Amino acid sequence: MARVFRPTYTIPIPDGAERLERDGKPFVRFRHKGRVVTAPVTTKGRHAGTRTLVEAGRWAVEYVGAGGRPRRKTGFTDKRATEAMAEGLQKAVDRERAGIIDRQSVDRSKAMRAAIDEHVAAYKAHLQAANVSDWHLSETSRRLNVLLTACGIQRLADIKAEPVNRWCNARSAENMGARTRNTYIGSLRAFVRWCVADGRIDADPLTTLTKANEDADRRRMRRALTDDELTRLVAVAELRPVAEFGRPKQDKDKAERRGTHDTWIRLPLDRDSLAECAERGREALHRKPEYMAKLERLGKERGLIYRTLVLTGLRRGELAAMTWGDLALDGAESWLTVRASVAKSGAEATIPLRSDLADDLRAWRKDLGKPKPTARVFTVPTDLVRILKRDLEAAGIDGTGVDVHALRHTTATFLAKAGVAPRTAQEIMRHSDIRLTLGTYTDPRALNVRSALDALPSFKADRPAERMRATGTYDSASGALGVQLGGIPRPRGQNGSIPSNNGDGDVSLAGEAQLVVVSTLSNDEQRDSTQRATRLERATFSLEG
Numbered sequence: 001m002a003r004v005f006r007p008t009y010t011i012p013i014p015d016g017a018e019r020l021e022r023d024g025k026p027f028v029r030f031r032h033k034g035r036v037v038t039a040p041v042t043t044k045g046r047h048a049g050t051r052t053l054v055e056a057g058r059w060a061v062e063y064v065g066a067g068g069r070p071r072r073k074t075g076f077t078d079k080r081a082t083e084a085m086a087e088g089l090q091k092a093v094d095r096e097r098a099g100i101i102d103r104q105s106v107d108r109s110k111a112m113r114a115a116i117d118e119h120v121a122a123y124k125a126h127l128q129a130a131n132v133s134d135w136h137l138s139e140t141s142r143r144l145n146v147l148l149t150a151c152g153i154q155r156l157a158d159i160k161a162e163p164v165n166r167w168c169n170a171r172s173a174e175n176m177g178a179r180t181r182n183t184y185i186g187s188l189r190a191f192v193r194w195c196v197a198d199g200r201i202d203a204d205p206l207t208t209l210t211k212a213n214e215d216a217d218r219r220r221m222r223r224a225l226t227d228d229e230l231t232r233l234v235a236v237a238e239l240r241p242v243a244e245f246g247r248p249k250q251d252k253d254k255a256e257r258r259g260t261h262d263t264w265i266r267l268p269l270d271r272d273s274l275a276e277c278a279e280r281g282r283e284a285l286h287r288k289p290e291y292m293a294k295l296e297r298l299g300k301e302r303g304l305i306y307r308t309l310v311l312t313g314l315r316r317g318e319l320a321a322m323t324w325g326d327l328a329l330d331g332a333e334s335w336l337t338v339r340a341s342v343a344k345s346g347a348e349a350t351i352p353l354r355s356d357l358a359d360d361l362r363a364w365r366k367d368l369g370k371p372k373p374t375a376r377v378f379t380v381p382t383d384l385v386r387i388l389k390r391d392l393e394a395a396g397i398d399g400t401g402v403d404v405h406a407l408r409h410t411t412a413t414f415l416a417k418a419g420v421a422p423r424t425a426q427e428i429m430r431h432s433d434i435r436l437t438l439g440t441y442t443d444p445r446a447l448n449v450r451s452a453l454d455a456l457p458s459f460k461a462d463r464p465a466e467r468m469r470a471t472g473t474y475d476s477a478s479g480a481l482g483v484q485l486g487g488i489p490r491p492r493g494q495n496g497s498i499p500s501n502n503g504d505g506d507v508s509l510a511g512e513a514q515l516v517v518v519s520t521l522s523n524d525e526q527r528d529s530t531q532r533a534t535r536l537e538r539a540t541f542s543l544e545g
Helices: 079-098 103-113 116-129 134-150 161-173 178-197 227-246 274-284 289-312 316-320 355-368 384-394 406-417 422-429 434-440 449-454 464-471 523-533
Strands: 003-005 008-012 018-022 025-032 035-040 051-055 060-064 070-074 249-251 264-266 335-338 349-352
Touching: 003 079, 025 051, 060 079, 116 134, 116 178, 134 161, 134 178, 161 178, 227 274, 227 289, 227 384, 289 316, 289 355, 289 384, 289 406, 406 422, 422 434
Parallel strands: none
Antiparallel strands: 003 060, 008 051, 018 025, 025 035, 035 051, 060 070, 249 264, 335 349
């Protein structure tokens, strides 16, 4: 049976405590936590005579688990509540011993009562064991902490769809984008799915939680670059590091000066003056040949980064982690390997390389002086987005909707424009869903839709009126369309007229006649058809005699 008791622990004897003696044993009397207590003095151990024994504020329960091992659990400050908890623990042990409930149910019940921080720490350990990136781990932890704190979730039992929906509605009112809200929800749902798989909860409590419509609230509309824009971008990227030192100067107005030395500024680069600025930059750096060579190598690397991103479809992180050991450039065919630890999908992939790109990579390897296989191919700057923006401005390209990841969109768009099979394009882009390749990453604005529409037939007659008269489908008197009966079999009466179907006699072709269509239906089908026809107004057609 479970035993309810109040645990004890020792504390140093407070200053000013009154020493007593009861039954030959030392005691002390002092005020502890707002009340006067009389406690015995320890007589054994290295703290004998210096410490006293006091009772804990909470009651505790001791019981024997289903496996026969003694267990202790802290209860409440109220003894009756602790006794009720002890009774429940003992019943759970008895039910487990009798086979009514299994051990997993007991562990699940225990997990539901544990603090949410314990489960989050275990989930982070699970992600670390899965070798996720540091960025993914930190962002997942941050989003989880934000949602759990904002929704007041302290235990797994507190996870419900309603408070999460309220949080989403509040963030939407604060103009948070749908994609951002879905990112937070996705982190929480991944955590909950892990709890279900790990046996911590029975079912997913967020099944009724719906994602926000990202198409109705698009904050970033990426677009694909054109051939001409990419050519200009690569050219500017190669020249701009040197051209920055040859930008022309312009004097400032006195009202714009902030000090005695703040008298001029350098004008921004543009497409027309880029080559001239690069030449002036070489003249300005002619006394620093090593530094100028470094800048030229930097421009060459930047242009090669842009070309590699477009011609392989790599993501920025995958390109930054690419080493020379991942490239096969010395054989008849060249390719690169995206390691599983680097790929977003966690699966290794092999991407063939174009011959011109392979030649440029071989030349780049030669410039670096035969680097080691573990060395990085490119030094991808962390602020590549800012650098790309400046390159776009210098090239005179509209940077709206263009960032580093837009180069990957450009890859998918070029594949679609070239008529590559969708399944092949999906393999190159390494997408798990073809809809992602065709819908999200293919820019429809860059496709040649007009040429596709021009390939459709026009369905336009040269002279419709004359053609209708020639076939007998145009009434010259009334200007109305008639019905040509020449190709329809017509049962005739004795005088060659069309018999009436109402028994009133024959109708001459010279007057108004009823159109009779010979049906191949059965008798029952004809009766059904006749009943439906009676609900329609009879139509008469003007026929020329």
